[in-house]
Amino acid sequence: MIKVEKLNKTYQVGDKKIPVLKDISLTITDNEFAVVMGESGCGKSTFLSCISGLSEITSGQILLDDLSLHDKKNKAMEEIRLKKFGFIFQDNYMIDNLTVLENVCMSRLQYDPNAYELGRSLLASMHIEQLADKYPSQVSGGEKQRAAIARAMINQPDILFADEPTASLDHRSASDIMEIFKHLNEQGQCILMVTHSAQIAAYGTRIMIMEDGVFYQDEPLGKDRKANVEKIRDMVKDIL
Numbered sequence: 143m144i145k146v147e148k149l150n151k152t153y154q155v156g157d158k159k160i161p162v163l164k165d166i167s168l169t170i171t172d173n174e175f176a177v178v179m180g181e182s183g184c185g186k187s188t189f190l191s192c193i194s195g196l197s198e199i200t201s202g203q204i205l206l207d208d209l210s211l212h213d214k215k216n217k218a219m220e221e222i223r224l225k226k227f228g229f230i231f232q233d234n235y236m237i238d239n240l241t242v243l244e245n246v247c248m249s250r251l252q253y254d255p256n257a258y259e260l261g262r263s264l265l266a267s268m269h270i271e272q273l274a275d276k277y278p279s280q281v282s283g284g285e286k287q288r289a290a291i292a293r294a295m296i297n298q299p300d301i302l303f304a305d306e307p308t309a310s311l312d313h314r315s316a317s318d319i320m321e322i323f324k325h326l327n328e329q330g331q332c333i334l335m336v337t338h339s340a341q342i343a344a345y346g347t348r349i350m351i352m353e354d355g356v357f358y359q360d361e362p363l364g365k366d367r368k369a370n371v372e373k374i375r376d377m378v379k380d381i382l
């Protein structure tokens with residue numbers, strides 16, 4: 143469970159302060175697939191990077207279970223980010239001179255001699271086990287994004303953070319990736335994702351709409367994806 147309490151984030155540019163996140167309080171529970179939407183520049187990516195401990199926050203706190211993520215005295219923060227969080231971005235940042243399997247397993251190899259075994263089984267669950275020994279330049283964008291999910295899952299994270307994971311993919315590959323997310327969530331994986339697409343957001347179990355640094359709508363989603371798309375389009379019709 144991740145709990146956000148009175149989160150504020152202000153960027154300082156020269157002598158100008160730019161408040162981006164404004165007093166956000168919410169909880170994301172372990173079994174949720176929460177989706178954040180909102181117009182460009184409203185603060186979605188900033189929210190994701192604050193809540194995942196990648197960015198400093200200005201005030202408030204973020205608790206992973208009972209652990210404060212921005213406690214500067216907490217030397218274990220790096221370890222927590224590595225082992226409890228998985229990250230997927232629009233650009234999947236594979237290391238070109240490592241194989242797909244090596245990319246997937248890199249962050250686990252240092253502490254687990256069986257990392258490759260787990261990596262192979264993750265690739266199999268993404269239906270790309272045959273790509274294990276290829277290099278990133280030899281696989282398609284959709285395949286690379288599946289490998290990026292395997293890489294994000296390699297430390298069996300508590301939460302998977304995804305910032306527009308399908309934005310650079312065609313419709314078919316994007317749907318395939320969302321089916322994987324849906325399946326992971328059905329197996330109990332907590333996911334927090336940012337997207338601009340109602341079709342993609344409709345795979346979630348919760349939709350949160352941000353405007354100007356606050357969530358002004360936050361609703362559960364059902365299992366009927368078509369109904370979810372309608373509902374989401376209606377929620378965002380005035381801003382997107």
Ligand SMILES: Nc1ncnc2c1ncn2[C@@H]1O[C@H](COP(=O)(O)OP(=O)(O)OP(=O)(O)O)[C@@H](O)[C@H]1O
Nearest residue numbers: 153154155160162181182183184185186187188189
């Ligand atoms: N490092 C930074 N320094 C100063 N301002 C920033 C910084 N990062 C983001 N901003 C500003 O904060 C605001 C929110 O940016 P953010 O990237 O979180 O928005 P977003 O909703 O994710 O946008 P998009 O949908 O276009 O990706 C924007 O006005 C942006 O210009």
